[in-house]
Amino acid sequence: MYRFLLTPRWWAINVFVLLAVPFCLFMGSWQLSRFEDRVDTHKQQRGQAERIAREEAVPLADLLPVDKQTSGRMASTTGTFDPEHQYLVPDRTLDDRRGFYVLGMLRTADAGPGDPGSGGRALPVVRGWLPGDADPARVPPLPTGEVVVTGALQASESGGATGLPAGQLGTISAAALVNLVPYDVYDAWVTVQDVSAPLEAVPPAAAKGSGLDLKAFQNLGYTAEWFVFAGFVLFMWFRFLRRDVELARDADLGLPPDTGGPAPRAPDAPKADAPAESKADAPAAPKAAAPKADAPQV
Template identity: 65%
Template sequence: MYRFLLTSRWWGINAFAVLSIPFCLFMGSWQLSRFETRVDSHRAAQTQADDARTATAEPLADLLPVSTETSGRQAVAGGRYDTEHQLLVPDRDLDERKGFYVLTLLRTDGGKALPVVRGWLPGDADSRTDAAAVPAPPAGHVTVTGALQSSESPGSRGVQAGGLPKGQLGIISAATLVNLVPYEVYDAWITAPGAQGAMTPVPPAAAPGSGLDLKAFQNLGYTGEWFVFAGFVVFMWFRLFRREAEAARDLALGIAPDEPAGPAGPAGTEGPTPPSGPDDGPGDAPQKRSPAGAA
């Protein structure tokens, strides 16, 4: 009864099912592992951030280049602030309040400049009143300690690609700053834990790719989709198999499949129209014969 499984058609169906089901399960498991990796990295980043707050500051050169392990750790550097190139970073929210960062470049003893976010102020960077409230950086040689951060990218939260007036910066990165200052800049920046005047310290951000962002939940959604695809293949194979098995069983019992009805005859009756007699002309109706002996 199951000889239909040996036909070329069913060889193709079985091959598709055997190959697609493990593939869907593999892809679903891979997406799930990606989500679990992001969860683990998020937990590790939180633990690292907690440890970094109490850890001893290390020289900047020992923590570069910035990685997921060194991001958020306390770095120390010495030098002088460049008061002529102080920049405001607009549209940066803090505790659901609108404001801007105050960024000043520290000309380190090694020659390169280190961007330092000295703090956050509420208001609008385009407002002269709000910009005038920015306190001047300390003069002379200073030693700055802060949480190390990696350069921002165009996809980072709050960044602006361009179109800003002079004195403002949309992306905190070396690639952007080298076009604004006449000296080399570290591919990193730090956020100072203490702020002058009315400024609020900017908390360090998690390392890129270590948080539970939209991509992490996309991985979780793709996991469900691949498993659903595997179940759909099983369902369709079983449905086709049951239909073929029922048809084979009916044939074994001598039950022929239903045949379509013939064309409809006149007045909605089925079957062909009987042929007319030799004396019947077109449109002639059959004549009644009178009884024998009738006049």
């Protein structure tokens, strides 16, 4: 009865099932692992403020390049602020309040790849946050001389507003600063946690691709989809198998194959023709009377 399983058609079906089901299960497990990673990073971020407060600062060079493990870590470096290049980053919120970041450029002794033997590179440093519209008159003066800056390390941002007035910046990134400053810029920035009034400290943002955001729940949805695909493949394989088993059983019993359509309709019995009437028996049609000629007038 199961000899049909040796046909080329069923060989192709079985090979497809053996490849498709493990692939769907692997993809579903991979998406689930990505969701679990985001849950773990979300748990880590909830206690980030306490961790930053008790964490020892690490030299900046030891934390570069920025990734999910080093984002938010406390970094320390030495340099001098450039008084000619300080920027305001508008439309930044802190505790649901609208304001702006105060960004300074810290010149370090490390030379960049395009700046060998010169005065080094610059590290973007968010000195703090101020409420309201971006106004340079409200910004405290930069520290002078060589300073040690300690802050939470962040990766360069992407996107942001364009067409801003001079002295304002839409994103904090080396790509946005490369045409504004005459030296190389680190592909990272730090946000100082120990600030003085009126500035307020900017907490480090979650690393890109981490935390329970919309992307995380998309991973969870993809997990369900891949497992459903695996179940659908098995369901269709069982359905095809049951159909072919029934066809093989009917063939062994000598029954005609069931095509699944409606049963053929029996032809209608011929109706007996009614006897034709003879022309002689048919009543004659009445003849119209001929008009009589008027009698001549005497």
